[in-house]
Amino acid sequence: MELALASAIGLLTAAGVYLLLRARSFDVILGMTLLSYATNLLIFACGRVVDGKPPVLRAFAPPTLEHYTDPLPQALVLTAIVIAFAMTAVSIVLAIRSRADNGSDHVDGSDGERLQEARNQARQQRRKRRQRA
């Protein structure tokens, strides 16, 4: 169980970081979402992975510590999920607006694309000149 949980967190983090470093805002948002999933699992796991124990007092379990799991990380995860959810919504709205205003979903606006276009044009012109020569 620990191995599965740990490798899931590791995979999600790796994928999240990779996507976060890409140049399109859609990929960046996906990366942030994956990272937040990994974080939620990590916080949950920090309350120790236990099987079949309730976090709050229940009638069927005697009221001693060893019959319960730590409820605090679960409360923390709830807060973290809500905040991450809201932040994803904000960044999606912002990305859509930036896409509409700048005409590109490149994270640096259209600059990067223009640079690329200019390079391509220069390359083509050079090629033409060489052919003429």
Place this chain on the structure above:
Amino acid sequence: MMAHLPLLPILIPLFAAGLALLVEHRRFGMAPQRAIAALSLLAQLVVAVMLVRSVSGGDILVYLLGDWPARLGISLLVDRLAALMVLVSLLLAIACWVHACAGWDRRAPHFQAFFQIQLMGLNGAFLTGDLFNLFVFFEVLLIASYGLLLSGGRAGRMRAGFHFVSVNIAASTLFLMALGLLYGLLGSLNMAEMAARIAVAPAQDRALIQAAASLLLLVFCTKAALLPLSLWLPETYAHAPGSVAALFAVMTKVGLYAMLRILSLLFGSAAGALAGFAGPVLLVAGVATLALASLGVIAATRMRVLASYLVLASAATLFIAFALGRPAATSAGLYYLVHSTFAGAALFLIAHHVRRHRHGDTTVAGLSARGWIVAGLMFLVAAVSLAGLPPLSGFLGKLALLDATREHPEIWLALLLSSFIILLGLARAGTRVFWKQAPSASEVARRQSEVPGRRLEVAATVLLLGYGLAIAIAAAPLLAYTQAAAAQLAAPAQYLDHVRAQTPTLRTP
């Protein structure tokens, strides 16, 4: 009522924000929203002054929310440092609010509500005694800052805003990871309680604690813009509207405050084997940031970019002061923090003022001869203060810092050299913008009909510069206060005593 004093700086802006949303200005006009905001600011000012008075004797107030024991539940903690930070951010917010009331708040639909929520986040971040609660209030103030930065903005600001939002979301994710690890290792998120548990942590856990704490410091360094993590700052601040950029001058200080809190409380003298953690690394990074910021100041071609790099320079100076981990340097740093918050914000407002009245790229047209002189004088005062020339507050702050770092010649070199470069950059900006031939009277009249003069904006800038003058004149009491605050931070054991002494009581509802 007095027992609930620490909670009021969070509750007042929360309710004011809710009320401001109800009287939306497109239906009710600006007056109700502005009245609510003014009342809220006034009430917060009264509360902040009362907080400073009640802790200036050396008391540490601990407030248990929901009456849970501090190691389990959420607690607020007010010491000298927290009270000072609340007061400083509030004084800054008043000036920014006056500036915004000159007309900016009309262009952004929910400006007043966002502004109050931003204040709630700032106050909460300064007052909380719990690391998870610090994360929550960081999010509150960030969400409000996204709103303030982006509403009413267009393409350029959207692009800069996306960078700002992405960097901050990534930093918040790291913050959560660090919190999860620290809770797993120590079993509590109350800062005073964590300090006691770090001191007795088993040797095999130390490396993990260091890793988690490094993640935490990484987050605060991102917020406070330490060198490799500072690249988001100039672009964002240069794209923010004047009054918002001025308010953001305190945002880097929140990161610095959190870093100082963690370093002094968790890794202070009581931390055993981990005492003094990360200090040397932060010192080197601070010097490097200072070098970059000075070069940025001299390379800046626009005044707002110049002001952004000056914010970076002041953050770097504070990193150097706090990383030394000695009360004398911390106290000088706290004085410098107050000064740089006000002076840096004033420069943003001046840059905004000049930009509005500038004609083309060369002269400040659109201002009458008197208005022109006023703008130039305001820039002069802010520049003298920021460069650290006598007799203003910047000089006193840098002098105290140099005095506290006598046995570190490399810090002297860095501070003095960067001050010199910043002085050059400011002098060049001043001569370029203000020492041009005055525009003709007809041109002034034409521009004035296009851009109406706004007395409130000038008044807000003068208010900020007045704060700077006030802390220069009242330097002795303020320095005495910061020295007492630094001494309090240097004795982390008493925080734990106060937190543990506060036991929950059963009350009838």
